[in-house]
Amino acid sequence: MAPRTASDTVRIPSGQAALDGDLTLPADARGVVLFAHGSGSSRLSPRNRAVAAGLCRAGFGTLLPDLLTEDEEREDVVTARHRFDISLLTRRLTDAIDWLERRPDTAPLALGLFGASTGAAAALAAAAERPSRVRAVVSRGGRPDLAGGALPLVMAPVLLVVGGADTTVLTLNREAAERLTAPHRIHVVRGATHLFPEPGALEQVTDAAADWFRDHLPAGRTDGGRADGGRADGGPTG
Template sequence: MKCFFHDTIKIPVGKATLEAVLTLPEGATSIVIFSLASSRSRYSRRYQKVAQQLQQRGFGTLLADLLTDEEDAAYYYTRTNIELLTRRLTGITEWLECYGPATHLSLGYFAAGTGAAAALKAAYYLPHIQAVVCQGGRPDMAEDLLPYIATPVLLIAGTLDADMLGHSRLAFEKLQCRKKLLEIKGAGQLFVENNAMTLIMESAANWFHHYLKVPDHQAS
C-alpha cells in the first residue's frame, strides 16, 4: 500500500482538543472514522490492525480519540456519556470534511464499546455518513434514534457474549435501514476466539466497499 498522507493531527471540538491519526492511501475515495470512547484509541494495537487492513483495501482511516486524558480518568461517566461522545464524533467529522487532504471524500464509521451508540447517533445527525459498522458495544444506547437512521448498519456480536449479543439484537430490531447482524459463533466480548477479528475485518471491509461510494461532486 502506497500512502500519500499519514500524520497525527489535533482536532478542536468545542473546548477540547482531540488527537487522531489520519492515513490516506494513494487513490483513496473514502475515510473510515473510528468511534471509540477513549483518550488513547490511536495507540490500540487491536484497532491499529483493523485500520491497517482497511488501508490495504484502499480506505483512508482516522483513528481518533473521543476523550481527553482528563475525561478518560473519569472512566465510567465519560465513557457512558453518549451525548458527549456523539458531539465529539460529529465535531471530528465536520472538521475532517474541511481538512485539505480529506475534503470531498465519502465517510463511514467503525465503532466499538459505547462508541457504537455515538456512531449511530452521529449517523442520524449527519445523514451523509454512508455506512456504519459496530463491533459489539452498545448500539442499544442509541435506542431513541435507531428507527430513524437511514445509513446502512452492520452489527457484529459474539455468541459467547450474551449481554452484548442481546444489545445488538435489540438494536437490530429497532433499525429500519439497510442492516445486517453478524453473529460470530464461539466468540466472546474481545473477539479473540475462532479467528473472530479476521472475520470482523473482512466483513467490515466488505460492508464499506459496498456502501462507501464516491460523492457525486467528486465523481464528476
C-alpha cells in the first residue's frame, strides 16, 4: 500500500488579505517546497502543478499559494501591474513561510522555495529575508535579476533552471548568478523554450529540482547559518 498523502485547500493570512493555497503532505515528508508563481500565473499553473506532483512523488510536501487576491488578479490581467511588484510578491511569500512555521505538521520540515518567472525573484528575496528557514531555492525560467540587491544576501543554495533556447532569460540568469554569493548552479535544458513545452523538458526540470532539494534540504528543521557546502560551478550544465 502506498504511503498516505494528505491534501488540503488552505487560507494563508497576509496583512489585510487572505491567500488561497493547496497544501500536499506525503506521509513522512522529507521536506516541504513552497511555490512562487509569477507573470500572471496562479496556484493552478499546469506547469508548476506538474513539478509539484513530481516533488510529492519524490517525498516532498508542497504548498502552492496564490500570491495575489482575486481582485488583484483581475486588475493584473488588464494592467500587468502586480506581477512585477516584487516587493508585494516577496511579502506574500514570507507570510506563507511564516504560516508554515506556525503549523505543527510543517514547522519541523526543512523548507525549500521553487520560483517561476517573476516568482523566482520573490523566492530569492524571501530567502534573503528568512535565511534561517529557507534551505534551498530552485528557479524555473525565472527572472532572478529582478531580485536586485537581495541576490548577494541569499544564503541558501540556488539552482537556476533555464531553457537553452530561451536566450534572453538565460543571459539574465547568468548575469544574476554572478551576484550570488551562495552556492549555486545554472542547469540548462537543451532546446527548451521559456515555458518548457517541449517533450520531456518539464520532466527534466522536475528531476533537477528534486535532486537539488534532495541534496540540500536536511532531514527535518535546521536553524541558523549558511547551508553547508562550497560554491558550485556557476556555469551552465546539461
